[in-house]
Amino acid sequence: MYKISARFMHxxxxxxxxxxxxxxxxxxxxAAIRIYxxxxxxxxxxxxxxxxIEEMQAQEKEHLDIMERLCAKHNIQPTVLAPLLSIAAYALGVGTALCGKETAMACTTAVEELIGEHYNQQLMELLDDDPVDHADLLKILTKLRDDELHHYDVGVENDGLKAPQYEALKWIIQTGxxxxxxxxERM
Incomplete structure (x- = not known):
């Protein structure tokens, strides 16, 4: 009986x-689509x-399509906070663009740096759980992470790090x- 319970809990x-x-x-x-x-x-x-911006947004739309298919495959509901977070992301996009090209690109670098780190944490969690069982998902998330890190590079190449008060802006965006x-993760 114990083995069955342990397997079920796993x-x-x-x-x-x-x-x-x-x-x-x-x-x-x-949120990335809404920022753009x-x-x-x-x-x-x-x-x-x-x-x-349009090129990066097109990639984010492809990523969203992948996530929607994965959520459906695993019978997982999106967060109930999607409408609220969507509005916040749109406002972040408007606000950073109003401050100029560098600030708009700083938004990309700040977000994508954090998301790259977050994908790395997720990959480690999946590897710790069962790398064989999660092989397909690991491959997908690795590709998405690499795309997001490319967006970071695009932001850097387009003067995102030269935005006024970049470090403060980065802290605010990443904290959000x-x-x-x-x-x-919880809702």
Whole structure:
């Protein structure tokens, strides 16, 4: 009887692990799209940053599609906070774009740096749980992490680190992201 209970408990904890990861990654991709929507609402179609933002947003849309398929496959509901976090992300996009190109790109570098670290933590959790069972998900999350780190590089190449008060802005944005991650893991 004990072995059956232990096996059942392991599956529950695995399901909880998947739910936590996929719920956070789903809202993360949705929030990234909404940040870029907010930035595009401010940055004109003729601005040199516009195609860069559109290209990164197109990748985020692909990532969201992947997350939606994974959530459906594993029967995981997105966070109930999605509407609120979506509005906050849009406001962040508008606010950073209103401050100029460097600040808009600083938003990308701050977010993507943190998300790259967060993906690394998730990959470690999955490897610790069962690398064989999670092989497909590990491959997907590694690809998504690499795409997000590429977005970080794009932000750096486009003067994101030169934004006024970059370190303070980075701290504010990353603290907000950490709060959103914490909430999404639980709701």
């Amino acid at each position: 599956k529950l904890s695995r399901k909880e692990l998947l739910a936590k990861i996929l719920r956070v990654d789903h809202i993360g991709e949705l 929507d907010g930035q595009k609402a401010v940055i004109s179609g003729q601005h040199p940053s516009r195609p860069i 992201c950490k709060g959103a991650i914490w909430l999404a």
